[in-house]
Amino acid sequence: MKILVVGGGGREHAIIMKLAESSKVDALYCAPGNGGISKYAKCYPVKATDIDGMLNLARELAVDLVFVAPDDPLVAGMVDAMQAAGFRTFGPNKAAAIIEGSKVFSKNLMQKYNIPTAKYAVFEDPAAVLSYIEAENTYPTVIKADGLALGKGVVIAQNYEEAKAAVSEIMEDKIFGDSGSQVVVEEFLTGPEVSVLCFTDGKAVKPMVSSMDHKRALDNDEGLNTGGMGTVAPNPYYTEAIAQECMETIFLPTIRAMETEGRPFKGCLYFGLMLTPNGPKVIEYNCRFGDPETQVVLPLLDTDFVDIIEAIEEDRLGDLDVSWKKGSAACVVMASGGYPKKYESGLVISGLDEKGQTENCFVYHAGTKLGENGEILNAGGRVLGVTATAETLPEALKIAYEGVASISWKDVHFRRDIGQRALKALES
Numbered sequence: 527m528k529i530l531v532v533g534g535g536g537r538e539h540a541i542i543m544k545l546a547e548s549s550k551v552d553a554l555y556c557a558p559g560n561g562g563i564s565k566y567a568k569c570y571p572v573k574a575t576d577i578d579g580m581l582n583l584a585r586e587l588a589v590d591l592v593f594v595a596p597d598d599p600l601v602a603g604m605v606d607a608m609q610a611a612g613f614r615t616f617g618p619n620k621a622a623a624i625i626e627g628s629k630v631f632s633k634n635l636m637q638k639y640n641i642p643t644a645k646y647a648v649f650e651d652p653a654a655v656l657s658y659i660e661a662e663n664t665y666p667t668v669i670k671a672d673g674l675a676l677g678k679g680v681v682i683a684q685n686y687e688e689a690k691a692a693v694s695e696i697m698e699d700k701i702f703g704d705s706g707s708q709v710v711v712e713e714f715l716t717g718p719e720v721s722v723l724c725f726t727d728g729k730a731v732k733p734m735v736s737s738m739d740h741k742r743a744l745d746n747d748e749g750l751n752t753g754g755m756g757t758v759a760p761n762p763y764y765t766e767a768i769a770q771e772c773m774e775t776i777f778l779p780t781i782r783a784m785e786t787e788g789r790p791f792k793g794c795l796y797f798g799l800m801l802t803p804n805g806p807k808v809i810e811y812n813c814r815f816g817d818p819e820t821q822v823v824l825p826l827l828d829t830d831f832v833d834i835i836e837a838i839e840e841d842r843l844g845d846l847d848v849s850w851k852k853g854s855a856a857c858v859v860m861a862s863g864g865y866p867k868k869y870e871s872g873l874v875i876s877g878l879d880e881k882g883q884t885e886n887c888f889v890y891h892a893g894t895k896l897g898e899n900g901e902i903l904n905a906g907g908r909v910l911g912v913t914a915t916a917e918t919l920p921e922a923l924k925i926a927y928e929g930v931a932s933i934s935w936k937d938v939h940f941r942r943d944i945g946q947r948a949l950k951a952l953e954s
């Protein structure tokens with residue numbers, strides 16, 4: 527098979543490396559890809575959101591499968607366009623991707639089908655939001671823009687002033703554009719967070735190994751929210767009993783709800799869960815693989831990835847046994863100094879070999895490009911995801927941090943406490 531992967535971050539690098547293990551794969555292409563991905567798959571400079579451009583590329587390369595990885599092209603209907611042109615695809619169509627594309631849709635879905643989530647209210651008018659928040663008078667309160675907002679559309683307001691500022695930015699200044707035409711105000715939940723990515727063909731659900739993201743920029747979960755500064759898998763808070771409960775109260779009900787709504791979901795559905803004192807609840811759905819969750823989940827996949835993709839496409843996932851390797855994985859993200867705010871790009875990264883790698887780890891490239899003489903330069907906020915697998919989590923973390931220590935560039939920033947919370951959970 528010839529496969530085109532749409533996207534250009536660490537997640538796509540991880541998807542490509544897992545696809546490359548399959549005996550069914552003859553050629554791998556990526557658009558737009560990045561410097562590190564180009565060492566493993568031929569990259570083409572087509573933007574992930576350019577549906578026409580991507581269609582032309584798929585035709586030119588005569589690919590057998592298009593794997594659409596990021597949220598925006600999925601929500602915009604790239605899968606529908608590819609299928610209409612006769613290509614086999616991986617990823618949900620537009621009707622199903624709305625589960626991530628609209629928080630109002632997903633909250634209403636959960637309410638209608640009794641899927642546990644935070645209590646909420648929806649508003650279109652800024653004055654109405656503020657009178658609701660004032661009347662509730664419960665803080666922190668959570669305010670979310672309806673649409674996609676680069677993972678930044680969630681504000682946790684500690685008091686009325688913060689809520690007012692957030693509502694004004696989202697609904698009046700429209701810092702996330704039309705995403706902020708509607709907002710969801712939500713009850714603040716507490717408890718450990720777990721990411722569970724699930725394969726589904728619209729009927730059967732096969733959860734992957736659970737994982738834990740680290741969203742804040744600085745150690746001890748301080749600093750600004752980011753796309754994710756590191757991950758570990760499996761997540762020790764996610765016990766066998768909790769997994770069973772999530773299957774019965776969340777995963778299957780969600781898949782059935784989407785089917786009942788005439789929006790069968792095929793692909794990878796990401797459940798962002800919070801294990802609250804009142805049981806597991808859904809914080810968010812994503813219509814795709816998570817980043818950087820994929821970087822710790824896929825290395826633990828044992829079954830041929832292409833077999834899973836074909837089973838999903840042919841509606842027979844229920845008959846396929848999806849198996850996982852024992853052991854743990856850890857990914858430490860190395861970011862540009864200043865991220866998630868302003869940062870300098872084009873800096874030379876030292877410590878990487880010809881293939882953009884370092885000893886004992888796998889380095890998933892998120893934001894790199896090749897310089898004129900082939901040197902690897904930073905070209906994004908999150909730059910590298912240094913990943914290791916081992917029998918135990920402490921061992922995986924040790925190897926990943928040794929890898930991190932061997933790589934550097936000017937102003938590089940990374941968290942030094944990835945996995946510490948998971949280790950504490952393992953000890954208790």
Ligand code: AMP
Pocket residue numbers: 644668677678679680712713714715716719741798809810
């Ligand atoms: P999201 O973009 O929906 O993943 O939200 C970003 C982060 O905000 C989540 O990972 C949570 O840590 C936090 N968050 C979102 N919704 C809530 C909530 N209802 N209660 C507490 N924290 C939340």
Ligand code: GLY
Pocket residue numbers: 677739753754812815816817818819
């Ligand atoms: N790591 C969170 C996400 O992919 O949305």
